[in-house]
Amino acid sequence: MSDAAQAAERVARECYGRLVALLAWQWRDLAAAEDALSEAFAAALRTWPVQGLPTSPEAWLMAAAKRRLLHEARHTRLTRNPNVTALFDDDTAAPTTEAVPDVRLRLMFVCAHPALAENVRAPLMLQAVLGLDAQAIASAFLVSPTAMAQRLVRAKAKIREAGLRFDPPEARELPGRLAAVLEAIYAAYTLGRQGPDTPAGDLREEALFLAHLIVQLLPAQAEAQGLLALLLHAEARRGAQFDSGGRFVPLAAQDPAVWNAALIDEAEAALWAASRLRQPGAFQIEAAIQSAHAQRRATGQTPWHAIAQLYASLAQHHPGLGARTGYAVALAETGDSASAMAVLDGLPPEAVAAYAPYWVARAHVMRLAQAPGRAEALQRAIGLTEDLRLRDFLATQGG
Amino acid sequence: MRGPPTENPMQFMLMNYETAAERDRRDDPATAPAYWGAWTAYIGALVGAGVFVSGNGLQPTHTATTVRMTGGKRQVQDGPFADTHEHLAGYSIVEVASLDEALEWAARAPCASAGSVEVRPVLPPPPAQ
Known part of the structure; x- marks a missing residue:
């Protein structure tokens, strides 16, 4: 070249x-x-x-x-x-370099405009702000490249034709739009984590950069601090997620000494800053759950009762399959397998039919409860898992 | 009356392509249990989610025979239609609401990590005369 x-x-x-x-x-x-x-x-x-x-x-x-x-x-x-x-x-x-980060972020807020279809906001941010092409974005979101390109073109035409305001959102609009921006940053980080060989490989670092940036620009937004704390906790454990042979290591089996202490400290500082703002939100609760897991580094114990309470709060205020599945696992870890099974059985069957984490959790809870049906749940989990390394790990859990 | 989960169900064929190395895992005693275990789990998940219509695995390509008619004459040839790096190892027909959903299932196929999955909508029957 x-x-x-x-x-x-x-x-x-x-x-x-x-x-x-x-x-x-x-x-x-x-x-x-x-x-x-x-x-x-x-x-x-x-x-x-x-x-x-x-x-x-x-x-x-x-x-x-x-x-x-x-x-x-x-x-x-x-x-x-x-x-x-x-x-x-x-x-x-x-x-000028000073005005720059501000402009990037303001463009993200335009992409989060409520007049744009929800499923295009995050992809549009990735394209407009990170410069990813439609093909890479399509792969990251597992949508056909043609469909993704059409979505992006339609959204941009709407920005131009409907004259979407490029002004920073007003204070009352901020929370709604901020949520979409934070969701997109979180999605970018998760997609970036899915493997170094995806076209989205750099997404992880960009997401961390944007999470830092948004905290600098909007320090009084607790959810922005919460997202930063959540990403930093996840990042701190990145090196421990796979062993030297590339095999997946679940959180409970990770050696806390391998976790990045500096990143954990930074995450804790962000979470502390968030809590002082007294604006509770989903990212802060999720960060608090990760913070609780990180306590194992200092105490050698995972505080499952506290984690169960946090998941209960998450499931109550921000209901979702993830929150309720996590709640069930935490309950089972505290020894209350009956309640854990009741939570899992209470989820709508059609919603969990293709949701792999539910079946992983079900197999785990059944093992703790020594209940029958564990092998079937594990099979479902394996069949629903995309990542080969994760599938190999689940296959070793049959015994 | 149609059930609520899929508004306009569409059928897709997921064509499972494997590399030669992946296909050899079928018969190697060291890898066969993992190979078949992954496929059994995957098909089980398709069935469990209620999207599986039909499907089959295929014998390896050395068993293939290709027939074509040229100028009114039969031509029979050993081997597959095209000699490529990845071979068709099987297929599933799934009924889902959208291409996006079909792609999700395709990504979960064991051969998606060791080959590829081609996803094509099934042609609806021609209109009645």
């Missing part, structure tokens, strides 16, 4: 999200901003090998993309639009 191509790739990786966010912000049109930026990258690959690398490749690309947008605007006679004329004013200004 030539120097110019390498430089272009590096700039693309480092500042794609920033550049597209800034352009989309000034232009109020995400699709046009992306097109202009990809033209600018193509132009860079043509000119940089001949003319040499510019001193600031980022500013060069920004200027090229703006020229492209202006050219398009003249073509379509939109030059009286104040958004377009504004581009003339600061045409030479290079993006």
Whole structure:
């Protein structure tokens, strides 16, 4: 690869999200901003090998993309639009690093607009802010690439045609939109964890970066702190999740000495900051559950009674299959297998038919309760598990 | 009356492709229990979730014979239609609400980690004359 191509790739990786966010912000049109930026990258690959690398490749690309947008605007006679004329004013200004994170995040808030279909918000954020292509996003969400591309195109057309406001949401809108942004960051982290060889491999780090960023920008939002704490706890155990042979190690079998102590401390600090804000929420409860698991590092014991209480609270305020399944496991670990089985049996059969964690939990609870039917539950869990390493682990649990 | 879970059920064929190495795991005594265990669990999960319509595994490709008619003459050839890196090892027909749901099931097939799964909607019967 030539120097110019390498430089272009590096700039693309480092500042794609920033550049597209800034352009989309000034232009109020995400699709046009992306097109202009990809033209600018193509132009860079043509000119940089001949003319040499510019001193600031980022500013060069920004200027090229703006020229492209202006050219398009003249073509379509939109030059009286104040958004377009504004581009003339600061045409030479290079993006400043200070304003940048703010713009990225504001673009995420636009993507979380309630007028956009729910199933496109997170993918749109990944594309607009992280620069992933439709194919990679489709793989991450397990949707066909054509369907994902259509969803994204429709959403961008709506942003342009419906004139979605690019203003930061007002205070009363903030919690609703913040929730979607936090969900997307959480989804990005989870998808990034699913394997280093997926196209979404870098998602994990980007998600951690955004979680830090959002806490810096909105320090008084307890759920943002809660999400950061949750991700940091998960990240702290990343090295312990697979042994040297690549075999899956469940949380209970992990050696706490392998956990990353610095990350746990940082997670605890974020959770402490969240709790002082007195705005309870699902991410904070989930982070508190992980915090309780982390206590094993200091005490050698897992506080299952406390964990059961936290899951009960999660299931009450934020009901979901995950919360109730976790509640059942925690109850069984405290010795109350009967209540645990009652919780599992109370879940609607059609909802759990294809939900692997439920069957893993059921097999586990039945083992603790020495109840019959454990082998069948384990079989269902194996049949529903995608990850080969997890499936291999479950297969060893039959004895 | 139709049940509530699937509004417009569609049938898809999940075509399970395996590499030669994966297929050999069928017969190696060291790997056969894990191989068949994974498939049994997977089919069991399809049945348990109520989406399984039908399906079969196939004998390996060295048992295949391909027939075509050229200029009114039969041509019979040993082996599969196309010599590729991955071979069709079996299929399942599932009835689900959407392609997205079919893709979820495809991802869970044991050969999705050691080969690939092609997902195609089943052609509905032609309109009555």
